[in-house]
Amino acid sequence: MIYELSNPVTKNLITKLRDQKTDAIAFRHTIAELTKQLVYEALKDFPYIEKTITTWQGDKSFKALDETNIIVATVLRAGMPMLDSVIELLPQSTAGFLAMKRDETTHKSVLYYDRLPDCEGKTVLLVDPMLATGGSMCDAIEVIKTKNPSKIITLNIIGSPEGLKVVEETHHEIDIYIAQIDEKLNEDKFIIPGLGDAGDRSYNTPQIN
Numbered sequence: 001m002i003y004e005l006s007n008p009v010t011k012n013l014i015t016k017l018r019d020q021k022t023d024a025i026a027f028r029h030t031i032a033e034l035t036k037q038l039v040y041e042a043l044k045d046f047p048y049i050e051k052t053i054t055t056w057q058g059d060k061s062f063k064a065l066d067e068t069n070i071i072v073a074t075v076l077r078a079g080m081p082m083l084d085s086v087i088e089l090l091p092q093s094t095a096g097f098l099a100m101k102r103d104e105t106t107h108k109s110v111l112y113y114d115r116l117p118d119c120e121g122k123t124v125l126l127v128d129p130m131l132a133t134g135g136s137m138c139d140a141i142e143v144i145k146t147k148n149p150s151k152i153i154t155l156n157i158i159g160s161p162e163g164l165k166v167v168e169e170t171h172h173e174i175d176i177y178i179a180q181i182d183e184k185l186n187e188d189k190f191i192i193p194g195l196g197d198a199g200d201r202s203y204n205t206p207q208i209n
């Protein structure tokens with residue numbers, strides 16, 4: 001299933017991302033804020049555990065999340081501000097890294113680094129700000145599935161209808177949480193209206209077209 005955030009605060013932050021005047025630090029900060037909104041939605045049905053803690057009135061039991069059951073996986077490099085944001089919110093979760101680069105000629109992604117932990121029985125939150133053709137997401141999900149997680153949820157900031165359809169059809173059991181579904185892809189497979197290249201915007205590197 002695809003879930004798109006509809007809160008006006010979300011849309012306001014997306015507009016900030018589209019603005020070319022938003023510099024790298026503000027861009028990463030905005031990505032991090034949107035990621036937290038996505039996490040709240042994505043984990044709304046996540047089961048509670050009872051946790052006994054010492055309060056000012058002695059030991060008491062309260063609702064908590066078993067953060068150790070969560071793996072946050074990202075696709076370098078644009079996914080880094082998202083990963084940082086999730087592990088800030090869920091500090092006991094485990095981080096995993098994949099590196100993929102979209103070949104700008106063939107538009108296909110190539111996996112060249114896999115540093116995912118064992119995901120057996122865990123929930124994996126796969127974070128990547130951009131879902132353009134959906135190729136990177138599909139390939140990342142494919143790799144994650146080989147590690148036997150119990151559930152995979154993707155968190156994306158912006159995506160195209162075409163790319164979302166590809167991911168949904170290829171991996172129909174995956175839940176996709178996205179802040180903004182844009183109009184379309186252009187002939188160079190960039191999201192329109194989009195926000196440019198999230199990796200380049202985040203780290204001040206020149207955009208290669």
Ligand code: PRP
Nearest residue numbers: 076077078102130132133134135136199
């Ligand atoms: C971007 C983005 C995704 C991918 C999306 O990464 O972060 O990983 O492209 O495109 P797709 O849906 O068509 O596969 P990019 O390859 O530009 O690398 P970067 O993160 O280093 O900027």
